[in-house]
Amino acid sequence: MAESKLLDGQVAIVTGGVRRIGKAIAMSLARDGAAIVINARSSRDEAEATAREIEAIGGRAMVHIADVTDEGAVAGMVSATLEAFGRIDILVNNAAIRREVPFTQMTLTEWREITSVILEGAFLGSRAVLPHMVRSQYGRIINIGGVSAHTGAYNRAHVAAAKSGLTGLTRALAVxxxxxxxxxNCVVPGKIGGKRSATSGHSVSLPGGGQPLVGHDGAPEDVAEVVRTLCLPTGGFITGQTIHVNGGLYMP
Structure with a gap:
């Protein structure tokens, strides 16, 4: 008899789930038995590669290409998830763009490009899945925040504002x-090492050039482990929280 896993039978949507933190979260939840819907806006090849990695460890995965700022596309992603797996238990709002531009040079278009993906994407995704979670009287929503929302950062006012909005959204939905x-809940990564995507910008430039107290950058898997814990059935007594994963870089 196959060993029972903690998330057997559950289904998770991970937006921006093709690389770095998103991919690590998708892999972690899959190892615990969840079927994973890997969302990306356009990176189908990378998304399918991640799906193959999940299948290689005995998991189930499907790819759904959708722009999280498009209301119809998000509804389509939820419909496709229900058609494929019959339920939705977990949503990880991870999709984000982190461009850099000095505030006085920032255009409204640049502001909206960032805030729409981070904040409106989380709004649309959460609103689409919540009726199904309410119907089953069970669900886990994890918003992936950003340390710049708590410390400030150079040339990222739009990112910091949008990530701050996720904290408020988290508390409101928890209530x-x-x-x-x-x-x-909201999980806030600190400085995470490894290769960054084109839409991630450089490693965030914090006041004072902040370095983690532990003496090194984190790994995507460090963040994924905290998300995993919150997604487990045993995580049901934790809600409305903003949890920092940063090696002591920032201590609220």
Whole structure:
């Protein structure tokens, strides 16, 4: 008999799930038995490669290409998830763009490009999955925040503002849906090492050139492990929280 896993039978959507933190989260949840819907806006080849890695460890995965700022596309992603797997238990709002531009040179178009992906994407995704979670009286929503929202950062006012918005959204949804068995939390990575994508910009430039107290950058898997814990059935007593994973870089 196959060994039972902690998330057997559950289904997770991970937006921006093709690389770095998103990919690490998708892999971690898959190892615990969840079927994974890997969302990307355009990187189909990378998304399918991640799906193959999940299948190679005995997991289930499907790829869904959708722009998280497009209301119809998000609805389509949820419909495709339900058609493929019959349920939605976990949503990880990880999709983000982190461009850099001095504030006085920032255009409204540049502001909206960032805030729409980070904040409106989380709004649309959460609104689309919550009716299904409420119906089953169970759900886990994890928003991936950013340390710049708490420390400030050079040339990233749009990113910091959008990530700050995720903290407020997390608390509001936690209050509104706790009675329906849905927990909502925000996980905030610090400085995470490894190769960065073109839309990630450089490693965030914090005031004072901040370095983690532990003496090294984190890994995507460090963040994924905290997300995993919150997604487990045993994580049901944690909601409305902003949890920092940063090696002591920032201590609220």
């Amino acid at each position: 509104e849906f706790a009675a329906q068995g849905v927990t909502v």
